[in-house]
Amino acid sequence: EVMAKSLGTAATAGVGVDQELIASVPSSNPTFVARNFTEAEISYCRSQPHPAASFAARWVGKEAVFKSLGVSSKGAAAAMKDIEILADESGVPQVALHGDAKAAADSKGISKVLVSLSHTDSTAIAFAQASV
Amino acid sequence: EVMAKSLGTAATAGVGVDQELIASVPSSNPTFVARNFTEAEISYCRSQPHPAASFAARWVGKEAVFKSLGVSSKGAAAAMKDIEILADESGVPQVALHGDAKAAADSKGISKVLVSLSHTDSTAIAFAQASV
Amino acid sequence: EVMAKSLGTAATAGVGVDQELIASVPSSNPTFVARNFTEAEISYCRSQPHPAASFAARWVGKEAVFKSLGVSSKGAAAAMKDIEILADESGVPQVALHGDAKAAADSKGISKVLVSLSHTDSTAIAFAQASV
Secondary structure, eight states: OOOGGGSOOOOEEEEEEEEEEGGGSOTTOHHHHHHHSOHHHHHHHHHSSOHHHHHHHHHHHHHHHHHHHTOOOOGGGOOGGGEEEEEOTTSOEEEEEOHHHHHHHHHTTOOEEEEEEEEOSSEEEEEEEEEO | OOOGGGSOOOOEEEEEEEEEEGGGSOTTOHHHHHHHSOHHHHHHHHHSSOHHHHHHHHHHHHHHHHHHHTOOOOGGGOOGGGEEEEEOTTSOEEEEEOHHHHHHHHHTTOOEEEEEEEEOSSEEEEEEEEEO | OOOGGGSOOOOEEEEEEEEEEGGGSOTTOHHHHHHHSOHHHHHHHHHSSOHHHHHHHHHHHHHHHHHHHTOOOOGGGOOGGGEEEEEOTTSOEEEEEOHHHHHHHHHTTOOEEEEEEEEOSSEEEEEEEEEO
């Protein structure tokens, strides 16, 4: 007998897009950085040629991932640190969810979130896709 | 016996991205607004802190959804009012298709369209994904 | 008997977003154009009302497709000509992969890449989604 449930479909649960002016992301504010980025993200962004652009790209990436989860925004209280975006060995950004973000994803059956980041000199943009 | 067709796969039929300068979307023109937005969309946008930005975000959202359907553009005659984007109770934008847009989606077996919207002070952007 | 493998699931393997200022894409440089665009792409872009915008949109489209494949960047040596984006009869951009790009996609089981392009007067943006 064939078990239908064993055939993994991969429906998209949500998508998210976000953009910000790099200058509007306060990446030189230590409180903002410590509240919203993990240690690994901070190390990565500071190692890049343009740390402000890297922080801004990750910031919009977190916002895009949050939107793709399809949950209510908690405004300033949203724990963006729970959405971690780190480059793998090929340089492709990978999403890891922790805490409340992971709980929200789990409650919706979301098993994977893909993200892509880009920036010009002035603007950072990100796209995310959450799949069950 | 297992009915293969009962297993819903969820292939992406098309994607769409669109952006516009907020200032280039004539949201203070009543004719433009009445032609392209539903009553519910108009009420929603006018209730927002920055109605021009909300109208522009929805406008690019409609364009992105249209692109995701993969049909020929009818130019100025495209009935953007048939693509309705309203926030659900969590604030997540939901797409409802009517008229010609629904017929086009039905003809391609498209059952769901996801959309995400974003804007800076100057630019609105949207991404859409249509699935069979 | 039901062949499970005959039921095509369509998981997204990767997503990609890219943007550039149109003025920063050297589309009036014949060497850049010949290295990165196919003859069909060049003919198409030159036939458009704003060739520089069309070249820039295709350029960011190629970058977005490349990102969606999830492979290591080869920097300046990446063969962007191997990622061809041409409009179908409905005007919807279609992706054809050749050479190294096709080999990379094949090695990951990627069977389809969707792309969408957009530009304002100043900026081009693209989104791509690769599916197995």
